[in-house]
Amino acid sequence: MFVIVSRFFLRKRFTGMAIWPFVFVRTAQMKRDTVFMNHEKIHLRQQLELLIVPFFIWYIIEFLVHWIRYKNRYDAYRSISFEKEAYENEKDLDYLKKRSFLAFIKYV
Template sequence: MIVWVNRFLLRKKFLGMALWPFIILQNKSLLSDAVFINHEKIHLRQQAEMLIVFFYVWYVFEFLLRWIQFKSRYQAYKNISFEREAYTNEKDLDYLKKRSFWCFTKYLF
């Protein structure tokens, strides 16, 4: 994991983003937010499991499907299986130690 603080790479609404192998943060204060960092680390693990490129293809495809389903970009984002897994488990700082391979699939439906 490589943390990079750069507010110019992210849109105003985004505090951070995991782009293998980086976690890009809007500001330095987020470095001390263990829950936020854990959320992004979960995404890094998902990306590694899917050999990076397939993660992004799946993410965009699922986002588009959810957008059609919910007719809201925000609801589409919140219901992507990768995001559901990350938001559900972000407070469990030991989650990555016990997480099973491709665990995001249980959040598909």
């Protein structure tokens, strides 16, 4: 994992984003936020499991389905199975050690 600090790569509302093998963060302080970094590491694992490109296709399709359903971007984002898994487990810093393969499936 490589962490890149850039305010210009991320949209204003985003504090970070994982695109394997990188984690882009808005500020250097975010690199020290263990919960935030764990959230992004969960996304990196999800991306590897789905061989990266299919992850992003699934992510976008799921976002669009939820956006149509809820008519709200934030609610659509929070309803994506990958995000549900990451938010639910971001505080468990040992989660990735015990996480089962394709664990995000139970959040679909």
